[in-house]
Amino acid sequence: MSAPAAEYGRVPALLAQHRPRHGEPAFRALVILASLTVLAVIAGLVVVIARESLRGIAYNGPAFLWGTTWDPVHSVFGALPFIYGTILTSVSALVLAMLIGVGVALFLAELAPRWLAGPVGFMVEMLAAIPSVVYGLWGIFVLAPWIRDYVEVPLHDTLGFLPFFTGNPIGIGNLEAVVVLTIMVLPTVAAVSRDVVAAVPLSQREAALALGATRWETIRLGVFPYARSGIIGAGILGLARGIGETMAVTMVIGNAPTISLSLFSQGYTMASVIANEFTEATTDLYRSSLIEIGLLLLIVTLLINAAARLLVWRVAYGASARNVLA
């Protein structure tokens, strides 16, 4: 038998033809079945949540999206305070996390000596491993009092005339939620950005260095433009994580359906209203309206995730795999 190299990959198929057995089709069927189950779960998520929210959708109509009153006792359900709170906290947290996270990514991929890059990268990844509820506990008892005494009170005393710093700083509210969220979004942004930056070809850096660029100029001119879309993808992934984050935010944001510019004001997010009120929802309509918020949350995060993965994959295929594992 003198099979040419090109036939290599076909050997198993040839064997299967020569010695028909049931093992192969059975095993193939098994793994395909498992994969179909996973696909069914993804589809089922949307279908089941949509089904459970039908009642709410029928009752609330499209005004659900811009209604500002959330009054379950009188069956008035407007989700805008939660949508607003989610956007306010997750976008603010994302901006902060991008500033730090992209810095960390560039540090790890471009500057850090090898002995330091490992441990720092590991510490950032560990941030993602700590359970949300532990962040919440830490947020309530450590972070919130600290922020109140050393950040909110001085801000209130000096810049209290600005709309962002009005109201009484009590240590529970939007600002605390933003800080906790920043910490929780940071590992996503940093880890994905690092993979994207690491995937930039060495020649980009060599070319810039050969032209006499400094290290920063190399990053700015050689590395950054190449990694930009991937870094944007990392940011969008971080946004999705921020939007869906539940426990830690619920524990520090104060859970009041108000729409306020003030960082000291208590707020509410889509995820936290579901977590907080679901078991207290006394009527089917109330519960269904909460699930409707969940449906909204699901659709938004699905779209955002899909867009982000595509952006990241274009730059660093496989990077997101590591981040599922990280």
Added chain:
Amino acid sequence: MSADARTRLGDRRIRRRRAIDRLMRGLLWLAAAVAAIPLVLVLAFVLIQGLPAFNLALITQDPVPAGFPGGGVAPAVVGTLIMVGLGTLIGTPVAVLTGIYIREYAGGRGATGIRFLIDVLAGIPTIAVGLFAYGLVVVPMGTFSGLAGAVALAVIIIPTVARVTDEMLGLVSGSVREAAYALGIPPWKTIVRVTMPAAATGIVTGILLGVARIAGETAPLIFTALGNQRVTASLAEPMDALPLRIWVYASGPYDAWHQQAWAASLVLVLLVLTFSILTRFVLRRRAARLA
């Protein structure tokens, strides 16, 4: 402009560029330092606040009436063990087989497509997964239950395990498979007897990492398992879990509750950190050996 003046101008420019370079490098070092602070702070506080109540009573005794000292969170420990165990038993086989399909059967576009969907599944908020389990299990059963909690956790562990399996199989050298084929072993048997054993260590640690992750999940359990003051092994009734108990205790007004919440957090954090460090160590060693 004289040559001398040009040199001076060039010097100034170089100095400015070097100054910016130093500044930006300093900022990047600063970013790394800032990023490392929260982890240190969280771990330090969990350790310091958690140790006083971190004892055998914590995991063996039932909760005492609110406000009284003593007691433990035994129902939560038992509930977490049962739901995490069952969730892992349901989710892992599906995930491992899916990982095998992606790496060994799907080929090019199919593999990319499924990987994409699994990554998207990993990005879905876990509270949405809880709503899914609510609609799928709680509504038909008519009661909150440990089973519903386990189903939610099973869905959450799938992406981690499927992708670990996928990646670990990818690390097994092609020559190993080819050697098996050359002996006339069919592909499925090659996978079961040759490829999977070669990748087993990595896959098992990946599963343990997934287990540690779902053990810390709170949001998907709120309206599936609900929580319970008493130890129960029945899957058809509400069940407690450590993260749920931490949430309840942290939100309450009693010092004894807060202490136990910190101690329970210490249990969770130790669990997650141990498995994360273990996974990282094993994955790196295997990647180095199989590469």
